[in-house]
Amino acid sequence: MSFDSLGLNTEILQAIEEQKYTTPTPIQQQAIPIVLSGKDLIASAQTGTGKTAGFSLPILQKLAESQAEDKKGKRPLYALILAPTRELAAQIGDNIRDYSRYLPIRSLVVFGGVSINPQMMKLRGGVDILVATPGRLLDLVQKNAVDLSTIKIFVLDEADRMLDMGFIHDIKRVITKLPKKRQNLMFSATFSDEIKKLSQSILQSPESIAVAKENSTAEQITQYVHRVDKSRKRELVSYLIGKNQWQQVLIFTRTKYGANHLAEQLTKDGIKSAAIHGNKSQGARTKALADFKSGQIRVLVATDIAARGLDIELLPYVVNYDLPQVAEDYVHRIGRTGRAQNKGQAISLVCIDELPQLKAIEKLVKMQIPELTTPGFDVNPTIKATPVKKSNQRPNKK
Structure with a gap:
């Protein structure tokens, strides 16, 4: 047609x-x-x-x-x-x-x-x-x-x-x-x-x-889980981006503070990054997105609310730095990549506290997401799980 x-x-x-x-x-x-x-x-x-x-x-x-x-x-x-x-x-x-x-x-x-x-x-x-x-x-x-x-x-x-x-x-x-x-x-x-x-x-x-199965994930998106201690997530994401030479990465965090902090830390690691969330001015959000699309910044760190509706052609990588509290949001997040028949990768960094969210996501997408491992980033078996605090972010209704 x-x-x-x-x-x-x-x-x-x-x-x-x-x-x-x-x-x-x-x-x-x-x-x-x-x-x-x-x-x-x-x-x-x-x-x-x-x-x-x-x-x-x-x-x-x-x-x-x-x-x-x-x-x-x-x-x-x-x-x-x-x-x-x-x-x-x-x-x-x-x-x-x-x-x-x-x-x-x-x-x-x-x-x-x-x-x-x-x-x-x-x-x-x-x-x-x-x-x-x-x-x-x-x-x-x-x-x-x-x-x-x-x-x-x-x-x-x-x-x-x-x-x-x-x-x-x-x-x-x-x-x-x-x-x-x-x-x-x-x-x-x-x-x-x-x-x-x-x-x-x-x-x-x-x-x-x-046009798609309810809550389905695109076939052209390769999904991975990487188990890691919460205290080593920033170190791991920095290592993965540098070692694999990833040039355009969209990272999701649960909170605005987390987005700001991670963008600052990655920039200190030599990976130019910017954060977008509801507390950023419209001008700052527009500039960060334009710089990301043009390649002037390598990583865009976003909260769920700010990233909804982002249209980034040929986005190769999405990283879930924090798993979403609502399983359906996982589908929306990784749907930023693998668009228009292009292939993409979605990697979720999962600490012991987030295993219940991972279980809910795998039930929703009807698959066990394969695990990646990285030498030197083994999970510490002595760490006990603590409940994930709910985000207190309030969306900007305008």
Whole structure:
């Protein structure tokens, strides 16, 4: 199947071709016709499956057709896309700009952590597609800077992460501002009972698609566990990066403090690193990601919330410095690598305290993850396990 068989116009097809996309991914093949038909949709799709194009391409097609019919030149807000994090919102916005470069369409991305005034000014000038995080969107609604009553299409992206971050009440507040007659699209990597309940309150007789097994890990990702004492994790990760000449490594820690501390320690070891998390300014997060993508820094240390939605092409290595407290987050973390048919490696450093989390992860992914060993880093058998403290991080809701 090719993109031109999906009913997209020549301007969109030209933009897709310039992005070097030749064949639609499975989710694009299934989602685009459903969205074009006007039906509601709930889709199970992990990051890296091409889901952003799965909803943005047909939205652009429908908007272009709508503009052709409306000769008055009015610019009411046509589509609203809600994303859980600043990084994901920015990534969606970049994609929409790429796909709409030959269309007379205005899109805007709004999120917290930056001044609200420039966003209000751009909204006054008229916007067709708005990509937003929930907190900042509600700020703009409160200031009467945005009118949601004209929305024709509403997209809730990464709904599972929205709920994890405590956005359920914000989402419900947004929905009360939307017109009752609209098309709804919901995307989620996992389908928990809470997600199903939320979908029932938003969607009307939706079509349902799933492009990967629930909680599955990509076949092109090679997974390993490396048992190690907690006090030697930093020494081991530094050794592995140096010995194996890894050039681009995304490392996950449980806490913001842990991310900062590890980035500082690795830099002292001669491995240039930066940390991203909710306490970093948007400018600092954007710069760290750009430096990582360009190779100016070798390691990016991130918390789960900050890393959600990161789109890094050809990322070869993910390291779980700390195992996540929620097993499903393991799938999201390692899904940063092995994307678009490229191979990747995911290595988890596991101390004795984390064996219960490892057991839960292996049960979820339905496999025993093979173990790596490194001479000189044998586990001390006299160390007793202590419970892992829960992270007290609170997500930034804007």
